[in-house]
Amino acid sequence: MRVGVVGLGYWGPNLVRNLHQLPEADVVAVCDTRPAALDAIIGRYAGVRGTDSLDALVSDDSVEAVVIATPVSTHHRLALAALLAGKHVFVEKPLAASSLEATELIEAARRGGLVLMPGHTFLYSPSVNLIRDLIRSGDLGEIYFLSTSRVNLGLHQTDVSVVWDLAPHDFSILHYWLEEMPTTVAAVSRGCIIPEIPDVAFINLAFPSGAVAHVELSWLAPGKLRRTAVVGSEKMVVYDDTSNEPVRIFDSGVMPRNPETFGEYQLSYRTGDVVSPRVEATEPLALEMLDFCTAVRLGSQPAASAELGRDVVRMVEAVDRSLAAAGAPVPVAVSGAVADVL
Ligand SMILES: NC(=O)c1ccc[n+]([C@@H]2O[C@H](COP(=O)([O-])OP(=O)(O)OC[C@H]3O[C@@H](n4cnc5c(N)ncnc54)[C@H](O)[C@@H]3O)[C@@H](O)[C@H]2O)c1
Structure with missing residues (x-):
């Protein structure tokens, strides 16, 4: 599964590392608005493309799935843009900043036949x-x-x-x-x-x-x-x-x-x-990323379902x-x- 990771602050690099180590996944692109965060990841993983624009990432046809680790207030906007562009989405906890936002994401994923998975690592x-x-x-x-x-x-x-x-x-x-x-x-x-x-x-x-x-x-x-x-x-x-x-x-x-x-x-x-x-x-993060890949590949329900994510919200x-x-x-x-x- 070719993945783009958005948000390379405290937590995002852990997701990149675990995806990189999984044979089932290939991190092809990363996105952050901070150039220093982009440079740190591009310097560590050869062949990974970097961008500061989510639009550029989601319009990249080689990206099948987007993993989001940005502040909570941005989850809905970024996840919705990725889903509307036809990408499967993993978004860090909490799924969204309100249950209304979470419902909109669940509906968008359902309409697009896409996986939406919240990051409940535990x-x-x-x-x-x-x-x-x-x-x-x-x-x-x-x-x-x-x-x-x-x-x-x-x-x-x-x-x-x-x-x-x-x-x-x-x-x-x-x-x-x-x-x-x-x-x-x-x-x-x-x-x-x-x-x-x-x-x-x-x-x-x-x-x-x-x-x-x-x-x-x-x-x-x-x-x-x-x-x-x-x-x-x-x-x-x-x-x-x-x-x-x-x-x-x-x-x-x-x-x-x-x-x-x-x-x-x-x-x-x-x-x-x-x-x-x-x-x-x-x-746990390796098992979490594997469950996301499996859900995308086989259409299975991840243990951390979007509905569970909305219940948490x-x-x-x-x-x-x-x-x-x-x-x-x-x-x-x-x-x-x-x-x-x-
Ligand atoms: N599962 C866990 O155990 C765990 C642990 C820590 C954090 N988290 C979650 O991870 C998410 C991020 O937390 P953090 O502590 O890494 O935050 P952070 O502030 O350290 O990093 C966020 C990064 O997102 C980037 N960013 C912000 N808006 C952006 C945008 N529009 N486009 C591209 N990049 C953008 C910022 O530049 C920054 O590098 C939160 O949802 C948090 O709850 C989960």
């Missing part, structure tokens, strides 16, 4: 997939709750809040694991450094299955945490993306025994084995509505019609 993490299998197989039992921390010192963004920057990771993982949308979201946040741009957020989500989740996000923290705990009725799991034992399964729980007298509960706590399964070391929009309502719980739209009205 869906290609072997750890995330291992935990998904544990949840699906019933090994963890009923999922009671999930608690996740994604905090770090930096990088403060100037165009989006910490919610638009980091929540798409946790929201895509929750959606992928639980296979349901939350019914309500409640959030508080604060712009500690730049008052109008929240750099810390605490988000609570309630799901139809009864599962509840807490998501903590921040660019202002003493250290890096990428930790998620999943607590089920049978077992508990801790996923720590910074650890060399990223998944630990705890055979722990609590059993209510039959009450001896009415209203009196006898609880028995169980702390069993802790298992740390071997997790494949494959780079809807969850982020619900957080913004809750923030605007002083942290009140707000409903999350699940159908296109409701989403577009809210």
